[in-house]
Amino acid sequence: MSINDKLLRTRFVVDSGTPHISVDTALCEGCSEKPCLIACPVECYQEQSNGVVFSWENCVECGTCRIVCPRGAVNWNYPRGGFGVCFRYG
Numbered sequence: 001m002s003i004n005d006k007l008l009r010t011r012f013v014v015d016s017g018t019p020h021i022s023v024d025t026a027l028c029e030g031c032s033e034k035p036c037l038i039a040c041p042v043e044c045y046q047e048q049s050n051g052v053v054f055s056w057e058n059c060v061e062c063g064t065c066r067i068v069c070p071r072g073a074v075n076w077n078y079p080r081g082g083f084g085v086c087f088r089y090g
């Protein structure tokens with residue numbers, strides 16, 4: 001089963017306005033490898049002309065970005081109860 005097929009069975013309850021992850025993008029400016037860009041399975045991290053941009057709405061809470069970030073820029077928490085990702089729907 002492809003990652004896209006798996007994601008189609010995934011339900012998100014977005015806690016609008018309350019990100020469970022925040023990124024100190026000032027630290028990203030000095031990050032040469034930027035492993036988050038390839039490590040996040042759902043591409044929450046994107047490199048744009050003004051630097052790394054993070055969006056949390058599709059996060060599957062794998063925790064990879066917290067581990068691979070070499071500069072401690074990722075402030076990671078689980079979403080509040082009742083919010084976040086639910087696997088194996090559909």
Ligand code: SF4
Nearest residue numbers: 028031036069071073
């Ligand atoms: S790995 Fe960490 S410091 Fe580097 S670009 Fe990604 S979030 Fe920023």
Ligand code: SF4
Nearest residue numbers: 040059060062063065
């Ligand atoms: S926890 Fe996983 S899915 Fe969520 S932003 Fe980090 S790497 Fe991406």
